[in-house]
Amino acid sequence: MKSMEAIRAQFPILSRTVNNKPLIYFDNAASTQKPLLVIEALDNYYRQSNSNVHRGVHTLANEATVAYEGVRDQVQNFINASSRSEIIFTRGTTESLNLLAYSFGELLNEGDNIIVSMMEHHSNIVPWQLLAKRKKIEIKVADIHENGELNMEHLISLMDEKTKLVSVAHVSNVLGTINPVKEIIIEAHKRDIPVCLDGAQAIAHVPVDVQALDCDFYVFSGHKMYAPMGIGILYGKEKWLDKMPPYQGGGEMIKNVSFDGTTFNELPYKFEAGTPNVGDALGLGKAIEFMQQFSFTEIMAHEVAMTKKATDILKDTGDITFYGTAEKKVGVVSFLMNNIHPYDAGTFLDKMGIAIRTGTHCAEPLMKHFGIMGTMRASFSIYNTEEELDAFAVAIQTIKSIFE
Amino acid sequence: MKIQEKADAVAEEFAVFEDWLDKYNHIIELGKDLPSYDEKLKAPQYLISGCQSQVWIHASFENGLVNFEGDSDALITKGIAAILIRVMSGSTPDEILDNDMSFIDGIGLREHLSPTRSNGLNGMIKQMKLYAMAFKAKEQAK
Incomplete structure (x- = not known):
């Protein structure tokens, strides 16, 4: 080192x-502090390449697009996702979870339930509560042991045929506990229940391999891993992201728009309405580079x-x-x-x-x-x-x- | 004594401390000197919401003057409450409502006025002004 x-x-x-x-x-x-290369990436972007991505034919637009999409590839590589279209840029963990609760939530019906744990951050509670109100679903809460470990028996006992998602922290923000997420995923998948991991506290501290974990969703923020605030990631398995309706409507997420009906863009753009946060995304790319200096x-x-x-x-x-x-x-x-x-x-x-x-x-x-x-x-x-x-x-x- | 005079006296008291530790020790001492607060008044309606520590403010109105009492589970917050109570108690509702609270700067507590979610100074001032407003309305209704 x-x-x-x-x-x-x-x-x-x-x-x-x-x-x-x-x-x-x-x-x-x-929030972690930011290394010089991240700070310089922001400065450099706004001095040299600032322009809107994906649309323009001019040089700046091309440069910005190439750099922005390059970060998507970096993130894919960093968490070992199988495809770049499974990487959705968001504002952070909170927005990722709200996107999920809204969009994945549309697949749920009255009487379904979602399991979270007692140690969750409000961001992994409140979006589900809003969904629960909207869709009349139930939120079940898995207990923890006194030392701050998840009560796995209790968690597993909560899973039933109406459970549509288990959403738990990979690492607890208060207790620091690294949850046995692999085991949770195995148990959930036995019952055909998808699993979302809140990786906000894990991403800078433990290796994350979404394919090895086989998690269905993984969410995290850039700013807790040396990147700027305002950029985060929602990883989702393509099979789920395809099923989910769009979260927000606007530019970029559409294929064709007419007043008779609009067709939506393909993944990952379907979930990225509006002008993205290019500068901070580039900062995230540099933060990944920074982290990759270390094992x-x-x-x-x-x-x-x-x-x-x-x-x-x-x-x-x-x-x-x-x-x-x-x-x-x-x-x-x-x-x-x-x-x-x-x-x-x-x-x-x-x-x-x-x-x-x-x-x-x-x-x-x-x-x-x-x-x-x-x-x-x-x-x-x-x-x-x-x-x-x-x-x-x-x-x-x-x-x-x-x-x- | 007017609010500003009482505030000046507090500021003078604090002016002698050069070291932050002495200043804070004094704040804590002021909190300890607060008259004991009735446990029954530690009810949710007297709790100032939005701060990291629990702080309660209660007010009564007698002979046209507002009197405050308060408590907190954090000693620094309790000390700050004590300063506010000392400065504001015994004033008319109008005096309290008209004061711009700039005396806080003079005491060197400006850092506690930042709009973070952690401290109760803003909440306490707001609550005290609300009490004053309510007493004033009550008086006018007579």
């Missing part, structure tokens, strides 16, 4: 200060080491409750300092230049399950260092002494 210095040098933001302290960014599960073995080893050290620091501090202690997890540590409100602790950490996330993490049902109002969450990335954790240790001690 490259030296840490060389990695950090690729992220301009890491050299800034916050409240006169060097920035320590431990909020990577919310997932390296990434995971680094993040596991960070997680272990962070956990040890907190254990040494004492009076800490951990949430999410699954055997298989990514670099996410959710915890509470007993008797100290996360908002207070988070505010003080910020004063010391350390960015963590506090609150419910858009997973209120999970907070309710644990009977808490929120947690503190430190989440790590490829550019975080052991030295940053040493500073974190001092900061946590300081906070503890303030409140004692």
Whole structure:
């Protein structure tokens, strides 16, 4: 692996200060920072190639189209999809899930059900709730164990002949749990139930091979994998995408339009109405290039080491409750300092230049399950260092002494 | 004392702190000095929604003056509530409604006014003004 210095040098933001302290960014599960090549890709696109894609005959339009469609190929390769037409550009995980809930949801009938889990992000709950209201379907919720692992027995027991989709997180944003998605998919497929994986928290941290997983849908955001905000992906098996009606209507998604009737474009364009977000898509392509400097073995080893050290620091501090202690997890540590409100602790950490996330993490049902109002969450990335954790240790001690 | 005078006094108190830690310790101390808040008033209708910590504000109206009480489960938020209560309590509804709250800048709490979803300062001010508005309407209806 490259030296840490060389990695950090690729992220301009890491050299800034916050409240006169060097920035320590431990909020990577919310959004990662952007490497220089991503930032430059945006700059370069708007300086050199900006134009609308697919339609124009002029040079700029051609350049933009080639570059944009090139990213689709990169994404296909990155997640090992079998065809480029299975890669739909969206604004992010949330839009991908809303697209699915709307469009796949059109295939559902009253009385059908969808299974999610207790650890889902609101983005993998609310679109289904809207669908449930529209189509009079039921949402079933799979339980979790106290250590933050999915209760597989319960999940499987919820599957019945009316189940039309299982939609679960590949990795939990609060607990860091890596769910046994392969097993879920095998069990669901035995019953002819398709599976959607919310990969928002997985895509930058564990290898994703949609063909090996055999998942029916896989959704993720660019901004959690070093790409700009506003670009994301919906992967769907062609057989499903073909069946699904379009989500939004407009330019680009049509073949012919007349007032007697309109025919829709082929995949993937059927689901990409309007002018796409070309600039950010190009940023996503560069983010993939950035990630491909590393192997997932390296990434995971680094993040596991960070997680272990962070956990040890907190254990040494004492009076800490951990949430999410699954055997298989990514670099996410959710915890509470007993008797100290996360908002207070988070505010003080910020004063010391350390960015963590506090609150419910858009997973209120999970907070309710644990009977808490929120947690503190430190989440790590490829550019975080052991030295940053040493500073974190001092900061946590300081906070503890303030409140004692 | 008028709102601005009380606010100036708070700002003066904070001016002595150069270190953020001292400033925050003082905010927390102010919160601890708040009179104890009736548990019965920790009802949903007194809860300020939209903040990471739970904060409750309750108001009463006597002799033409509004009095506030409040509480929070986070100490910094409670301290901020204490400052607002100290500055706003004992004022007429009109005084509260007419104040542009610029004193917050003077105390150095502007960072808590950012429209993020995490803090309750905006919500508290809004709620206090709503109370003032309601009391004013009640008085005019008499």
